[in-house]
Amino acid sequence: xxxxxxxxxxxxxxxxxxxxxxxxxxxxxxxxxxxxxxxxxxxxxxxxxxxxxxxxxxxxxxxxxxxxxxxxxxxxxxxxxxxxxxxxxxxxxxxxxxxxxxxxxxxxxxxxxxxxxxxxxxxxxxxxxxxxxxxxxxxxxxxxxxxxxxxxxxxxxxxxxxxxxxxxxxxxxxxxxxxxxxxxxxxxxxxxxxxxxx
Amino acid sequence: xxxxxxxxxxxxxxxxxxxxxxxxxxxxxxxxxxxxxxxxxxxxxxxxxxxxxxxxxxxxxxxxxxxxxxxxxxxxxxxxxxxxxxxxxxxxxxxxxxxxxxxxxxxxxxxxxxxxxxxxxxxxxxxxxxxxxxxxxxxxxxxxxxxxxxxxxxxxxxxxxxxxxxxxxxxxxxxxxxxxxxxxxxxxxxxxxxxxxx
Numbered sequence: 039x040x041x042x043x044x045x046x047x048x049x050x051x052x053x054x055x056x057x058x059x060x061x062x063x064x065x066x067x068x069x070x071x072x073x074x075x076x077x078x079x080x081x082x083x084x085x086x087x088x089x090x091x092x093x094x095x096x097x098x099x100x101x102x103x104x105x106x107x108x109x110x111x112x113x114x115x116x117x118x119x120x121x122x123x124x125x126x127x128x129x130x131x132x133x134x135x136x137x138x139x140x141x142x143x144x145x146x147x148x149x150x151x152x153x154x155x156x157x158x159x160x161x162x163x164x165x166x167x168x169x170x171x172x173x174x175x176x177x178x179x180x181x182x183x184x185x186x187x188x189x190x191x192x193x194x195x196x197x198x199x200x201x202x203x204x205x206x207x208x209x210x211x212x213x214x215x216x217x218x219x220x221x222x223x224x225x226x227x228x229x230x231x232x233x234x235x236x
Numbered sequence: 237x238x239x240x241x242x243x244x245x246x247x248x249x250x251x252x253x254x255x256x257x258x259x260x261x262x263x264x265x266x267x268x269x270x271x272x273x274x275x276x277x278x279x280x281x282x283x284x285x286x287x288x289x290x291x292x293x294x295x296x297x298x299x300x301x302x303x304x305x306x307x308x309x310x311x312x313x314x315x316x317x318x319x320x321x322x323x324x325x326x327x328x329x330x331x332x333x334x335x336x337x338x339x340x341x342x343x344x345x346x347x348x349x350x351x352x353x354x355x356x357x358x359x360x361x362x363x364x365x366x367x368x369x370x371x372x373x374x375x376x377x378x379x380x381x382x383x384x385x386x387x388x389x390x391x392x393x394x395x396x397x398x399x400x401x402x403x404x405x406x407x408x409x410x411x412x413x414x415x416x417x418x419x420x421x422x423x424x425x426x427x428x429x430x431x432x433x434x
Binding site (some may be wrong): 040042079103131156 | 302395418
């Protein structure tokens with residue numbers, strides 16, 4: 039990804055981003071793509087995911103290099119929001135790209151990935167014995183395939199107008215806050231990360 | 237993309253989706269990706285975009301096959317929202333994938349693409365002579381590269397729980413409407429398209 043230095047995420051921001059925006063795009067070199075939830079093991083520098091066995095993308099993945107795209111909020115930016123013109127419109131966004139190598143997981147490992155994914159999003163479900171019991175897990179393991187992706191490199195970009203004047207940034211933030219839900223999501227992101235907020 | 241038949245978008249839905257969610261990911265077979273705004277010429281079955289000349293992805297694109305990913309709203313779906321259990325959690329989303337072949341545009345064509353992009357998002361800017369005047373366009377043409385992508389095929393998926401019971405759908409919709417901004421975006425999408433709303 040083309041990342042001017044001033045728009046580059048730090049490594050710790052990238053890590054945090056993957057945890058928060060973990061529903062990503064798994065792209066193979068044959069330009070197939072699946073939208074999947076990913077787990078990130080920072081210590082091992084590994085991503086995990088799982089997909090339906092009926093999704094044939096997994097069949098050509100073992101040992102292959104893949105791209106995983108994690109996308110945050112994005113919105114159109116009007117130059118009319120800037121303090122001073124003339125200027126051109128643009129699109130602001132935050133995204134992380136990961137390149138890694140895939141291994142297919144065993145049935146037991148795959149069930150573990152599913153359990154850890156549930157643990158991340160709604161841990162209370164794991165204690166409800168009528169859902170993830172042994173019978174269910176055994177059926178699940180036949181229907182899905184787990185993937186481990188050893189991360190070779192990652193990069194993150196936050197294009198949020200942080201290079202602009204304080205007045206421009208404040209105008210953009212205010213307009214986004216008053217915009218549609220997508221614009222509001224971007225404004226919330228900018229405020230949380232204190233980037234481009236004047 | 238793995239698309240069970242009941243989750244498949246119609247061709248006209250795909251077209252509408254590309255117009256509405258036109259900020260997409262351009263992915264090359266070397267697994268490079270840029271986040272860019274796309275224009276869709278339905279009659280010619282062509283996508284247009286432009287990127288900074290400093291973004292080296294364009295250098296290996298002429299004549300090459302690319303994937304463009306257009307992503308709509310997405311959100312975690314808890315099985316606790318369903319009328320009847322037990323069930324597992326999932327992630328709902330809408331997305332369109334396009335495969336096409338790239339041609340690099342001339343400077344004049346590239347300026348046209350930029351003008352048409354502005355025409356789409358904020359046409360009033362084109363009549364402000366202090367922005368897109370001839371001098372500016374000449375400088376712009378040196379700094380960016382326009383791409384034309386001849387579409388070979390496209391596919392769209394709407395995974396919105398439309399196969400579930402009416403009660404389950406209504407529970408999901410209500411929970412999404414009361415959720416965070418991302419959940420609300422998905423609920424708005426489902427209502428607009430009348431899919432998965434019970």
